[in-house]
Structure formats: structure tokens, C-alpha cells
Amino acid sequence: MQFIRNVLLMALALLVQGTMFGRFELFGLRPDLALLCLLVIVQDTGGAKAILYGFLIGFAQDVYSPELLGYNAVAMSVTAYFIDVTKERFTVENYSVSFIVTISACILHDLLYLVFYTSFEVPVFISLFIKESLPGAVYTSAIAVVVIRVREWLRAGGFFGVLQELCRTER
Amino acid sequence: MKRMLQFIIGHSRVAALFITLVLSVSMMLMRDGSKSVFARSVTTGIFNTGRFTFSWGIYILDLWRENKRLRFRNLELSDRISRQNTAIRENERLKRLLGLKLSLPMSERAIAAMVLGHDFDRVVNMLIVDAGERDGVRKNMSVVTAEGLVGKVFQVYPTSSSVQIIMDMNARVSAESAGIRGIMRWEGGPYLRMFGLPLSTIPQEGEPVYTTGFGVYPAGIFVGTVRGRRLDDVERFASVYVEPGIDFSSVYEVFIIRGTERSDVWDDGGGSGGFERPNIE
Numbered sequence: 001m002q003f004i005r006n007v008l009l010m011a012l013a014l015l016v017q018g019t020m021f022g023r024f025e026l027f028g029l030r031p032d033l034a035l036l037c038l039l040v041i042v043q044d045t046g047g048a049k050a051i052l053y054g055f056l057i058g059f060a061q062d063v064y065s066p067e068l069l070g071y072n073a074v075a076m077s078v079t080a081y082f083i084d085v086t087k088e089r090f091t092v093e094n095y096s097v098s099f100i101v102t103i104s105a106c107i108l109h110d111l112l113y114l115v116f117y118t119s120f121e122v123p124v125f126i127s128l129f130i131k132e133s134l135p136g137a138v139y140t141s142a143i144a145v146v147v148i149r150v151r152e153w154l155r156a157g158g159f160f161g162v163l164q165e166l167c168r169t170e171r
Numbered sequence: 172m173k174r175m176l177q178f179i180i181g182h183s184r185v186a187a188l189f190i191t192l193v194l195s196v197s198m199m200l201m202r203d204g205s206k207s208v209f210a211r212s213v214t215t216g217i218f219n220t221g222r223f224t225f226s227w228g229i230y231i232l233d234l235w236r237e238n239k240r241l242r243f244r245n246l247e248l249s250d251r252i253s254r255q256n257t258a259i260r261e262n263e264r265l266k267r268l269l270g271l272k273l274s275l276p277m278s279e280r281a282i283a284a285m286v287l288g289h290d291f292d293r294v295v296n297m298l299i300v301d302a303g304e305r306d307g308v309r310k311n312m313s314v315v316t317a318e319g320l321v322g323k324v325f326q327v328y329p330t331s332s333s334v335q336i337i338m339d340m341n342a343r344v345s346a347e348s349a350g351i352r353g354i355m356r357w358e359g360g361p362y363l364r365m366f367g368l369p370l371s372t373i374p375q376e377g378e379p380v381y382t383t384g385f386g387v388y389p390a391g392i393f394v395g396t397v398r399g400r401r402l403d404d405v406e407r408f409a410s411v412y413v414e415p416g417i418d419f420s421s422v423y424e425v426f427i428i429r430g431t432e433r434s435d436v437w438d439d440g441g442g443s444g445g446f447e448r449p450n451i452e
Binding site: 046049050051052054055058059062063064066067069070071073074077079081084117132 | 173183184186187192194195198199200201203206207210211213214307337348401
């Protein structure tokens with residue numbers, strides 16, 4: 001069941017990324033929904049499964065650009081490994097810690113992708129990294145922190161949890 | 172091998188990363204043409220699977236509707252085929268009748284009639300036809316179809332007549348087969364019996380049987396086909412079974428031949444054929 005949920009989530013993320021997320025552009029920057037989706041999935045799974053999910057998301061992105069087949073798959077697989085290793089850091093109370101860890105994951109993904117995309121052309125690589133990757137990573141990380149926090153809050157009970165806490169009387 | 176498996180299981184994360192990296196690099200190293208083909212085959216497969224998975228309900232509903240429509244159509248077509256087959260059979264029957272009428276030497280004197288009913292419950296096995304005295308029908312006229320001899324007119328009414336068929340206990344037909352003459356009558360069952368045949372020479376199986384012209388019926392009308400010798404003969408004469416040429420349960424049209432109503436020696440001489448009784452001294 002979890003597998004089906006995760007696959008549907010990935011499909012939804014790619015669908016929204018390709019259609020609606022142009023509306024959420026900020027100064028020409030768009031967040032990476034596929035990476036956000038991977039972040040959420042890896043929180044629930046772990047180990048080898050997380051890396052396989054990363055490979056699947058990357059492969060699904062590559063299928064729509066056959067000439068870049070394998071690029072996103074590599075980047076997402078390694079990023080999934082990194083996220084799995086640093087999983088606990090995403091949910092710490094300190095927002096800065098979770099923000100830094102998230103932005104590191106985004107930068108790692110973009111670094112790997114750009115290395116293959118630019119075919120090791122350093123000037124192009126640096127230009128794209130500074131103009132597109134870094135700002136995009138910041139934007140994506142900001143959203144990721146919010147998403148993770150909301151998710152944690154919902155898991156803790158959400159509004160009902162808050163009501164429960166309010167109504168609980170100490171003995 | 173076991174150690175390797177244990178190592179992989181113990182370091183599953185690293186193993187998964189290694190495998191995914193190998194796959195990704197393999198895809199990167201593919202030729203451009205192969206990449207396109209591979210990507211297209213994956214997307215097509217996924218889309219087709221997804222389309223079937225999410226549309227099977229609609230597909231089944233469409234199938235149900237199509238099935239219902241085809242069932243009605245099948246019923247309509249079956250009915251049409253049945254009517255057409257009936258029309259074809261009737262057409263063939265009428266063609267044969269027309270052919271018979273044209274080929275009959277007395278075709279100008281043949282009266283066509285439709286069979287209105289059958290009467291097999293009374294003493295005489297009869298057909299009722301829709302031609303009567305007003306149409307020129309007279310008692311004892313011969314009645315034929317394209318398949319052969321039916322019988323003779325038994326009773327005449329103003330607009331209809333009853334025909335005694337040859338498969339009647341009281342009917343007699345003077346017949347010949349392969350030049351051998353005999354008398355035919357019906358004794359029950361599906362066949363007529365032709366008796367009075369010489370023991371030394373009898374018609375063979377499959378030989379056609381025709382009227383001789385002696386008696387009520389004119390000569391040369393097909394009656395039936397010889398179907399075997401009657402085996403329990405202990406008489407001085409032999410007999411054979413004759414299968415009639417006509418299926419009396421499916422006779423729909425007949426021809427009544429004018430001028431064949433010869434009075435016979437058993438009748439009261441009421442015929443109008445103009446034959447006088449011989450004055451035998």
C-alpha cells in the first residue's frame with residue numbers, strides 16, 4: 001500500500017511540476033517538486049528502498065528528455081542516499097538545522113546534474129550553478145522546511161491534537 | 172556466495188546506491204537513438220497500463236452497452252434471415268411450379284390452386300384447395316405439383332375442392348417402372364406399395380415410377396421412386412415399395428389439370444371428359 005501511495009505521490013509531483021508550478025515562479029525561480037517529494041518519501045522509508053525511490057523519480061524525469069537519460073537518475077539516487085543518511089536532521093526543532101540540511105541536499109542534486117549536463121564545461125557549469133541552482137535550492141529548501149513541519153504537525157494530531165492539548169487538564 | 176549475500180544485506184543502502192548508479196550510467200552511455208526508443212517504450216507502457224487501470228470501469232460499461240446493442244441487432248438480423256430464407260424457398264417452389272406449368276403438354280388447361288388445409292382425420296386423406304367449380308374444377312381431375320402426382324379431385328364446391336391424395340387407403344394408381352406395370356396403393360407408413368408385378372422381373376431400387384394412363388390419371392406423371400422389394404411375398408405376384416415424390420406435409424401449391432376427369436368404372440360416370448363406357452356384351 002505504501003508503495004502505491006509513494007508512486008502516486010511521485011506521479012502527482014511530476015504532473016504538478018510540469019503543469020501548474022509555473023504559477024509559483026518567484027523572480028524566475030521555481031521549486032523542485034520532485035526533490036520535495038523525495039524528501040517526504042525518504043522520511044517514511046529508508047535504506048535501500050529510499051534509494052530506489054530516488055532512482056525511480058529521477059528516471060521518470062529523464063524519460064521525458066531522452067537525450068538526458070540517466071542524469072536525473074544518478075543525481076536523485078545519490079541525493080536519496082544523502083537524505084537517508086541525514087534523515088534525523090530534517091525533523092529537529094531548530095529550523096536552521098533542517099534548512100541547512102535541506103539546502104545541502106538540493107545543492108548536491110544540482111551539482112551532480114550540472115556536471116553531466118554541462119559535460120564538465122567549467123564556465124557554463126559555474127554560470128548555471130550560481131544563477132539557477134543556488135537560488136532555486138534556497139527556494140526549494142524554504143518550502144521543504146514548511147512542508148516537513150506541517151507534516152510533523154499533522155502526524156502529531158493536527159487541529160485535533162491542539163484541541164486535545166487545550167482541553168487536557170493537569171492532575 | 173552466502174557471505175556475499177550477507178554482506179549485501181548488511182550494507183543494503185550502499186548496494187542499492189551502487190546498483191542505481193550502474194543503471195544510470197548505463198543509460199547515459201546509450202546511443203541517442205537507443206535512448207529515444209527506450210524512453211518511448213517506457214512512456215507508452217506506463218500510459219497504456221495507466222489508461223487501462225483507470226478506465227477499465229468505463230471500458231466494461233462500454234462493453235455492456237455494445238453487447239446489448241449487438242444482441243438486438245442479432246435478433247433483427249436473425250428475423251430478417253429467416254424471412255429471406257422463407258422467401259427464397261417460396262421463390263424456388265414457384266419457379267419449379269412455373270417450369271412445370273410451362274412444360275406440361277396441357278399447360279393451358281392447368282388450374283393453379285393453393286392448399287388451404289389438410290384433412291387426415293376422416294376416412295379419406297385429403298387436401299383442401301382454393302379452386303372450385305367456378306374455376307373449372309371437376310370431380311376426378313388429376314392434381315399434380317412439380318414433384319409429382321398428388322391425387323385426384325374428390326369433391327367440388329363452388330370455390331374450393333377436396334383432393335384425395337394417393338396416400339389414402341382407398342386410392343389406387345396404375346403405374347409402371349422400367350416398363351413393368353402394376354397397381355399402387357397405400358397401406359400405411361411412409362411408402363406406397365406397387366403390387367401385381369411378375370416374380371421374375373421387378374423394378375430395381377431407385378427406378379422412377381410413372382402413371383400408365385390406364386385409370387383415372389393421365390400417362391407420364393411421376394409418382395415416386397422404388398425403394399425395395401417387399402420380402403414376405405408368398406403370392407403369385409411380387410410387390411415393391413415406392414417412396415412418393417411429394418412430401419404431403421409441405422404441399423402449398425398444386426395444379427389441377429382440366430380434361431383429365433375421365434369417368435372410371437367405379438364412378439357413377441359423372442365426369443365431363445367425354446369418355447363413354449364400353450358396351451361389353
